[in-house]
Amino acid sequence: xxxxxADGVYAIVRQIPPGCVITxxxxxxxxxxxxxxxxxGWAMALTPAASxxxxxxxxxxxxxxxxxxxxxxxxxxxxxRLEAEGVVFMADGRVDLERYLWLPSx
DNA sequence: CATTTGACTCTAT
DNA sequence: AATAGAGCCAAAT
Numbered sequence: 001x002x003x004x005x006a007d008g009v010y011a012i013v014r015q016i017p018p019g020c021v022i023t024x025x026x027x028x029x030x031x032x033x034x035x036x037x038x039x040x041g042w043a044m045a046l047t048p049a050a051s052x053x054x055x056x057x058x059x060x061x062x063x064x065x066x067x068x069x070x071x072x073x074x075x076x077x078x079x080x081r082l083e084a085e086g087v088v089f090m091a092d093g094r095v096d097l098e099r100y101l102w103l104p105s106x
Numbered sequence: 107c108a109t110t111t112g113a114c115t116c117t118a119t
Numbered sequence: 120a121a122t123a124g125a126g127c128c129a130a131a132t
Contacts, residue, residue, distance in 0.1 A: 037114040
């Protein structure tokens with residue numbers, strides 16, 4: 001069976017409930033290697049359009065923000081979707097990790 | 107096969 | 120507080 005890191009990432013991201021978010025580091029940690037945070041990002045970046053069930057917009061960085069800057073297209077998309085799910089963004093344009101960070105197996 | 111790069115994170119300066 | 124550097128790994132070229 002496939003043991004690609006991306007597969008594990010997708011498996012977790014797919015299980016993120018609405019109105020919740022998760023960080024790259026958290027995913028990597030759950031997968032067993034907290035240092036693979038970058039690869040999580042890679043997996044997300046590769047998230048093909050065919051991966052619709054994969055809510056990549058719920059995946060953010062350790063700061064509760066999105067890399068690339070708030071001017072990035074994905075930031076607006078993520079924010080819009082998260083807000084649609086009831087997630088409230090802070091004035092900084094960040095998500096309150098303390099409040100929305102979701103961990104698998106919970 | 108070697109080099110580059112990237113949606114990260116942490117630590118140090 | 121902000122910036123810079125290092126660590127780590129996989130996919131792309």
